[in-house]
Amino acid sequence: MRVALFITCFNDTLFPDTGRAVVRLLERLGHEVEFPLDQTCCGQMHFNTGYQLEAIPLARRFVRTFAGYDAIVSPSGSCAAMVRDYYGRLGEIAAEEEGDTALAEQVAQVAPRVFELSELLVGQLGVEDVGAYYPHRVTYHPTCHSLRLLKVGEAPLKLLRAVRGIDLVELPEAEECCGFGGTFAVKNADTSMAMLSDKLRHVLDTRAEVCTAGDNSCLMHIGGALSRQRSGVRTVHLAEILAATEDDARA
Amino acid sequence: MSGPSPSFPESARVALADTQLRRNMGYATQTIRAKRALVVDELPDWEELREAGRAIKERVLRHLDEHLEALEQSVTRAGGQVHWARDADEANRIIAGIVSGHGATEIAKVKSITSDEIKLNEALAARGIEAIETDLAELIIQLDGDESSHFLVPAIHRNRAEIREIFLEHLDVDELSDDPRELAEAARLHLREKFLSARVGVSGANFAIAETGSVLVVESEGNGRMCTTLPPVLISLMGIEKVLPTFQDLEVFLQLLPRSSTGERMNPYTSVWTGTSDGDGPQEFHLVLLDNGRTSVLGDEIGRQTLNCIRCSACLNVCPVYSRTGGHAYNSVYPGPIGAILTPQLVGIHAAESLPYASTLCGACYEVCPVKINIPEVLVHLRGKVVRHKQAEHSGWRARLDPEAAAMAAMARVFSSRARYERAQRLARLGQAPLARRGPISHLPGGLMSGWTAMRDLKALPQRTFREWWVERDGSRADA
Amino acid sequence: MSSAREEILGRIHAATRDVPESEKADDVAVTRSYRQRHEASRDELVELFAERVADYRATVHHVRRASVADVVAEVCEARGATRMVAPADLPTEWRPSDGVEVIADENLSHEQLDGIDGVITGCAVGIAETGTIVLDGGPRQGRRAISLLPDYHLCLVEADQVVGGMPEAVSVLVDGVRSAGRPVTFISGPSATSDIELDRVEGVHGPRTLEVLIVGADPRTTDS
Numbered sequence: 001m002r003v004a005l006f007i008t009c010f011n012d013t014l015f016p017d018t019g020r021a022v023v024r025l026l027e028r029l030g031h032e033v034e035f036p037l038d039q040t041c042c043g044q045m046h047f048n049t050g051y052q053l054e055a056i057p058l059a060r061r062f063v064r065t066f067a068g069y070d071a072i073v074s075p076s077g078s079c080a081a082m083v084r085d086y087y088g089r090l091g092e093i094a095a096e097e098e099g100d101t102a103l104a105e106q107v108a109q110v111a112p113r114v115f116e117l118s119e120l121l122v123g124q125l126g127v128e129d130v131g132a133y134y135p136h137r138v139t140y141h142p143t144c145h146s147l148r149l150l151k152v153g154e155a156p157l158k159l160l161r162a163v164r165g166i167d168l169v170e171l172p173e174a175e176e177c178c179g180f181g182g183t184f185a186v187k188n189a190d191t192s193m194a195m196l197s198d199k200l201r202h203v204l205d206t207r208a209e210v211c212t213a214g215d216n217s218c219l220m221h222i223g224g225a226l227s228r229q230r231s232g233v234r235t236v237h238l239a240e241i242l243a244a245t246e247d248d249a250r251a
Numbered sequence: 252m253s254g255p256s257p258s259f260p261e262s263a264r265v266a267l268a269d270t271q272l273r274r275n276m277g278y279a280t281q282t283i284r285a286k287r288a289l290v291v292d293e294l295p296d297w298e299e300l301r302e303a304g305r306a307i308k309e310r311v312l313r314h315l316d317e318h319l320e321a322l323e324q325s326v327t328r329a330g331g332q333v334h335w336a337r338d339a340d341e342a343n344r345i346i347a348g349i350v351s352g353h354g355a356t357e358i359a360k361v362k363s364i365t366s367d368e369i370k371l372n373e374a375l376a377a378r379g380i381e382a383i384e385t386d387l388a389e390l391i392i393q394l395d396g397d398e399s400s401h402f403l404v405p406a407i408h409r410n411r412a413e414i415r416e417i418f419l420e421h422l423d424v425d426e427l428s429d430d431p432r433e434l435a436e437a438a439r440l441h442l443r444e445k446f447l448s449a450r451v452g453v454s455g456a457n458f459a460i461a462e463t464g465s466v467l468v469v470e471s472e473g474n475g476r477m478c479t480t481l482p483p484v485l486i487s488l489m490g491i492e493k494v495l496p497t498f499q500d501l502e503v504f505l506q507l508l509p510r511s512s513t514g515e516r517m518n519p520y521t522s523v524w525t526g527t528s529d530g531d532g533p534q535e536f537h538l539v540l541l542d543n544g545r546t547s548v549l550g551d552e553i554g555r556q557t558l559n560c561i562r563c564s565a566c567l568n569v570c571p572v573y574s575r576t577g578g579h580a581y582n583s584v585y586p587g588p589i590g591a592i593l594t595p596q597l598v599g600i601h602a603a604e605s606l607p608y609a610s611t612l613c614g615a616c617y618e619v620c621p622v623k624i625n626i627p628e629v630l631v632h633l634r635g636k637v638v639r640h641k642q643a644e645h646s647g648w649r650a651r652l653d654p655e656a657a658a659m660a661a662m663a664r665v666f667s668s669r670a671r672y673e674r675a676q677r678l679a680r681l682g683q684a685p686l687a688r689r690g691p692i693s694h695l696p697g698g699l700m701s702g703w704t705a706m707r708d709l710k711a712l713p714q715r716t717f718r719e720w721w722v723e724r725d726g727s728r729a730d731a
Numbered sequence: 732m733s734s735a736r737e738e739i740l741g742r743i744h745a746a747t748r749d750v751p752e753s754e755k756a757d758d759v760a761v762t763r764s765y766r767q768r769h770e771a772s773r774d775e776l777v778e779l780f781a782e783r784v785a786d787y788r789a790t791v792h793h794v795r796r797a798s799v800a801d802v803v804a805e806v807c808e809a810r811g812a813t814r815m816v817a818p819a820d821l822p823t824e825w826r827p828s829d830g831v832e833v834i835a836d837e838n839l840s841h842e843q844l845d846g847i848d849g850v851i852t853g854c855a856v857g858i859a860e861t862g863t864i865v866l867d868g869g870p871r872q873g874r875r876a877i878s879l880l881p882d883y884h885l886c887l888v889e890a891d892q893v894v895g896g897m898p899e900a901v902s903v904l905v906d907g908v909r910s911a912g913r914p915v916t917f918i919s920g921p922s923a924t925s926d927i928e929l930d931r932v933e934g935v936h937g938p939r940t941l942e943v944l945i946v947g948a949d950p951r952t953t954d955s
Binding site for chain 2: 739740746754755756761801804822858862863874876879900901902904908912914915916917920921922923924936
C-alpha cells in the first residue's frame with residue numbers, strides 16, 4: 001500500500017526517531033511510504049485553545065497536501081483525531097464565517113483516510129505481529145484521544161503482545177488522563193501536575209522500565225516528570241517499540 | 252455573581268494543597284464511579300436509553316415554548332399556579348411574595364441547586380424569612396456557614412469527624428459519636444419537628460411533564476417527600492429546560508438518572524405530584540419557571556446541548572480535574588465539567604473566562620453523560636468565544652501585546668509556509684544551545700513556558716528534524 | 732406576570748429561530764429501541780422483585796393468599812407494633828388476625844400519624860428490575876402522609892402487580908395521572924442517605940423499616 005506519513009509538527013521537530021521508526025516499520029511490512037514535504041501542522045493547538053479561525057488556513061493546507069492518498073498514517077492519536085473528528089467543524093466555521101464551502105468538501109474526502117498508527121496496522125492492514133523484538137518490561141498508557149475519540153480499542157495492546165521478548169505489564173487506572181491536555185499543562189500547571197503525580201505513581205508501581213503510548217505529547221509530559229524525578233524509567237513511543245528488531249538489540 | 256472571582260488556576264492551586272480535601276474527594280469520586288459502572292453494566296440497553304434521552308431533550312429544546320405553554324395549561328388545569336421569572340431577582344420576589352402572603356416566616360426546603368443559583372436563602376433572609384435546609388448535607392453546610400462543593404453530595408468535602416464537630420456545635424446534642432448512623436439520627440430528630448410545623452415547603456424539580464402538569468423530585472432521604480407532602484403550601488422552582496413532553500418519557504429518565512447519579516438501580520424516593528389532590532398533600536401549589544440566562548444558552552446552537560443536563564453529576568465523578576480540585580475551585584454554583592460549560596453561558600463568558608480552560612479535553616465526561624452532552628465540543632467552542640471576546644475588547648496594539656495571542660499568530664504564520672516552518676525549526680535548535688548544554692533542559696525562562704520546567708524536564712531538540720533525515724535519505728536513494 | 736411570560740416566550744422564540752417554522756415537536760425523531768418489556772415468567776419476575784427489594788435491606792416474605800391475615804399479625808408482633816394505620820379501603824383479608832389495632836385513616840392529623848407504630852398499604856405496581864414499590868393513592872393505598880410519617884411501612888404487593896421494568900410500570904401508572912392527577916411515589920427501600928463519606932445509612936426521614944409481603948396470585952402456589 002502507498003501510505004502518506006503525517007508526521008505532525010511536534011514529532012518532526014522533537015521526536016524524529018518516531019517518524020523514522022514508522023517508516024522502517026511500514027517498509028519492513030512491504031509498504032511504500034511517501035512524505036509530502038509541504039505538511040506543517042494540523043492546527044490542533046490553535047483549535048483547542050480557542051483560535052479556531054486561525055486554524056482554518058492550517059486545515060486548508062493539510063487537505064491540499066494530503067489530497068489523493070489512499071491512506072495517511074500518523075504516529076499521533078491526538079493529531080489524527082483532530083483531522084478525523086474536528087476538521088468537519090472547521091469546515092462548518094469556514095462556511096459560516098468566510099463563505100468557504102470548499103473546505104468542508106475537501107475534508108470529507110481526506111479525513112476518513114487518516115489513521116493513527118495502530119489503527120492502520122490492525123484495522124486497515126490486518127496485521128498484529130509486525131516482527132518486532134523488544135526485550136524490556138513495558139507498560140502501555142492509552143492516550144485520551146486514541147481511547148475516546150478514535151476508539152482504537154485493543155489495537156495497540158494486540159500489537160504489543162505480539163512483540164517478541166516483551167514483558168508487558170498492565171498499567172493501573174490506565175484510562176485516567178495524564179494531565180497534559182496541550183496548553184492545560186501550562187495554563188493549569190498545578191492541576192496538570194496533580195494528575196501527572198498519580199499517573200507517575202501507577203507507572204512506577206508496575207516496575208516497568210519503559211512507559212509507552214501512541215502520542216509523544218503525553219509521553220513528553222510523563223517522561224519529563226520521570227526524568228525530573230530521576231526515576232530510572234523512560235518513555236518510548238509505540239512506533240519505536242514496533243520497529244525494533246534483534247538487529248537493534250545487537251547494536 | 253458580584254465582583255471578580257479568582258480564576259480557576261488560582262483557586263485550584265489552593266485546593267490542591269489541601270490534603271484532607273484531596274483524600275475525601277479521591278475516595279468519594281472513586282466510590283461513586285465504581286457503583287455507577289456496576290449498575291450501568293447491568294443494563295443491556297444503556298446506549299439505547301442514552302440516545303433516547305438525548306433525542307427527547309432535543310425535541311423539547313427545539314420546541315421549548317410550545318412545551319412550556321402546554322405545561323402551564325396542565326398545571327393550571329390540575330389546580331396549580333404557574334409563575335414566570337426572567338431572572339434570579341424576579342424569582343426571589345415571587346417566592347418571597349407567596350411566603351409572606353401566607354404570613355409565614357419559615358420555610359422547609361428540599362435541596363435545589365437552582366435555588367442556590369438564585370441565592371434564594373439569602374433573598375428570603377433579607378425579607379425576614381428563614382429557609383430551613385432539610386437535606387442532611389445541606390443542613391451540615393448551612394450549620395457550618397459553608398458552601399456546597401458537589402451538587403449531588405454537597406458535603407462530599409467533609410468527613411465524618413468534621414460533621415460530628417459541626418453537629419456538636421450547632422444542634423441540641425450533648426454527646427455524639429462520628430458513627431454515620433448516629434449522625435443521621437441527630438439530624439432526623441432535629442428536622443422532624445420542622446416538618447410537622449412548616450406552613451410552606453419549597454422544592455426544586457428534577458422534571459416536569461408538559462402533557463400532565465406533573466412535577467418530580469428524585470431523592471434519597473425522605474425530606475423531599477416531607478416538604479412536598481406535609482406543608483399546606485408548596486412552591487417548586489424549576490429551570491425552564493427541565494420540562495419533558497409526556498409522562499411516558501419518564502420511563503427513560505427514571506432509568507438514566509438514578510444509575511448515573513448515586514449508582515443505584517433506583518434511588519429510595521421519587522415523588523410525582525400533579526397540581527393539587529383533594530385531601531392529600533398541599534392544597535396550594537405554585538410552580539416558578541426560571542429563565543436566568545437559559546434562553547441565552549438555548550440561542551447558541553452548539554451550546555444548546557448544555558441544557559440537556561439532568562443534574563446527575565456523573566461527569567463530576569469521572570473528571571480527573573474535579574476529583575482533585577473539588578468544587579469550590581470553580582467558584583460557581585455548578586462545578587465540574589457541566590459547570591465549566593454551563594456557568595460561562597449563564598453568567599456571560601467575560602465573567603467566567605477561566606472555566607472553559609479547566610479541562611484537558613480527555614472526554615471522560617462525554618462518555619458517561621446520560622444525555623450525551625458533548626462537553627469537550629462545547630468547551631472548545633466556549634474557548635473560541637473567550638478568544639473572540641478578548642480580541643474584540645483589546646483591538647490593535649493591545650491585542651498584539653497579549654502573549655498568548657501573539658504566540659498563536661506567530662505560530663500560524665510559521666505553519667503557513669514550508670520555508671518559514673523549516674527556518675523556525677533551525678532557529679529553535681540554535682536558540683536552545685545555552686539551555687541544553689548536556690542532558691535535559693531543566694529550566695525555561697519566561698512566563699508562559701517556565702510552568703513546564705517548574706515540574707518537568709524538557710528534552711533538548713534533536714540535531715536533525717525528521718524531514719531533514721527524509722530529504723537526505725531520499726537524496727541518497729536517488730543517487731543509488 | 733403576563734409580561735414576564737411573554738418576554739420569556741419571546742426570548743425562546745428568538746433563540747430557536749434556527750428551527751424551521753414547519754417543524755413540529757414530533758418531527759424530531761426519538762428512537763425508542765431500549766427494552767420495553769422484560770421477557771420473563773410471572774414467577775421469575777416475582778423472584779427477581781423479591782431479591783431486589785431485599786437488596787435495599789427491606790424484609791420480604793412470600794405469602795399465600797389464605798395466610799395473609801396471620802402473617803400480617805406475626806410481622807407486626809415481631810416488630811412490636813400494636814397500633815397500625817391503614818387506608819379505609821384495606822381489604823378484610825389483609826387485616827391482622829390478632830393483636831393489632833388497625834386505625835382507618837379518616838383524616839388523622841400529622842401529629843397522630845407521627846405517633847403511630849406503622850402503616851399497612853397495598854401498592855399500584857411493583858418493579859422487579861429495580862426492586863421498587865409504587866404507590867399512587869389508588870385502591871388500598873390511602874393518601875401520601877400515612878406511608879410517610881410512621882417509622883414502619885408494611886406493604887402488600889400482589890404477585891400479578893409485579894412488572895419487569897420501568898417502561899412497563901410507567902404504562903400502568905400513566906392513566907391514573909392523566910385522568911385523575913394521582914400523586915405517585917416510587918419507593919426503593921427504606922430511606923437512606925450517603926452524605927456521610929458515602930456510607931449508605933438507612934433512615935433519615937421516611938419509614939426506616941420497609942417490610943414487603945408478596946401475595947401469591949394462586950392460593951395453590953407453593954411459595955414459602
